[in-house]
Amino acid sequence: MTTKYRGILEWVIQQIEDEQLKTGDKLPSIRLLAEQFQCSKNTVVKALLELEKQHIVYAKPKSGYYVVDYYQTSSPYENDIDFLSAGPDKSIMPFEDFQHCINQAIDHYKEQLFTYSDQQGLFSLRKELAKYLQHLQVFTKPDQLVITSGSQQALHILSVMPFPNGKKNVLIEQPTYFGMIDTLQLNRITTLGIELTMEGIDFERLEHLFRTNNIKFFYIIPRCHNPLGHHYTNEEKKKIVALAKKYDVYIVEDDYLAELDTDSKADPLFAYEPNGRVIYVKSFSKVFLPGLRIATVVLPEKMIPTFVRYKFSTDFNTSPLSQGALEIYLKNGMFQYHLESVKKLYIKKMKTLLEACSLYLPNYVQFTKPKSGFYLTIFLPSHIDVDKLICLLHEKHIYVDNASRMYLAENNQPAIRLSISQVNEYKINLGIQQLATYIIDMCEKKKYNPLSFKSYH
DSSP: OHHHHHHHHHHHHHHHHTTSSOTTOBOOOHHHHHHHHTOOHHHHHHHHHHHHHTTSEEEETTTEEEEOSOOOSSOTTTTOEESSOOSOOGGGOOHHHHHHHHHHHHHHTTTGGGSOOOTTOOHHHHHHHHHHHHTTTOOOOGGGEEEESSHHHHHHHHHHSOOTTOOOEEEEEESOOHHHHHHHHHTTOOEEEEEOBTTBOOHHHHHHHHHHSOEEEEEEOOSSOTTTOOOOOHHHHHHHHHHHHHTTOEEEEEOTTGGGOOOTTOOOGGGGOTTTTEEEEEEOTTTSOGGGOOEEEEOOGGGHHHHHHHHHHHHSSOOHHHHHHHHHHHHTTHHHHHHHHHHHHHHHHHHHHHHHHHHHSOTTOEEOOOSSSSEEEEEOOTTSOHHHHHHHHHHTTEEOEEGGGGSOGGGOOOEEEEEOSSSOGGGHHHHHHHHHHHHHHHHHHTTOOGGGSOOOO
């Protein structure tokens, strides 16, 4: 029976791959398949149920089985070297585990799935998140959390809503997360930048900007910085919070990759001002499932009504199904178990990337040296056409990001960002070798003098 069963599975999949069966097509009847494979109807039914479980076919009562979608056993992108994508590595995504949580959430939250739920987010999820955040040294109450549809929504709302200090301008690191730059520019918010290198920021400059520029909030990525990979020390975080307090500036702390910080003694800025100066934003997109679109914001109590009102005008409430599923995933311990494999994989990949950059890039090309996280930035000689370099790499199926969009226009400099999150580890060396070849080639064509390159730490 096993051979016949396997034969039916393989035959259906092959028919779909060869496009003999297409999306929506009906499969031969159970009787015909039993005759074709000279087996019992029970064997056919067992095979079809397995295909249904894999979401390859679906059953219509009293009609038969139909193809769900075109099925491929291998990806058309398997030859790509992807330093561009920033979502989690698909090979370790807990799809089956989370599917159980989705099913449980449907059973548990049946009524709420068809009504508008609490605008601040399911209280039961906020309770679980408050517990979870304690592991990241964020100690707060469920009442101070608001669930948003991803961190991007949270950043958008914070950018446009009024703050208690009555100020209007926003300060950002240079470079920084391009999604924040886009939000600020689209909403025509006056934005200032402060240069960030792997050695940190200039605190005299920070104090001057806080004192003289009507700063509403300072947007900061304290660890696993996007795109540099920089980490602030605890002492630097304390100084930033003290200056913000002195000049009545709020801090929006985007701690999107807190789980990947290898320093167990590192604190978030929130730990130094938990009751009113630091607004803590935590996404689950980068270490979990981006399509879940769940983030949380920890707000000062007096800001919650305004934030919730602005959120309500955007999307009423975040998906109760996503919220319920994440609550169950956190509660049963699956998330912590998942994080262990995530950390090991990304630490290993980053080590491989750093070794490859040290080995293959010419010594006149500077690059950041992150301790952990997803990102590393390579700073290029000023004459190199970054777009042309990216095009040449694209032709070789190597994908990188132009870091120029991560700067305000006046601070722009030629650089590319590499992400290790979705690149296959065994392809990292090959990708960096190819990148180095193109950089050297472009420099030789310009008869480039390496001594003219400005060093970047």
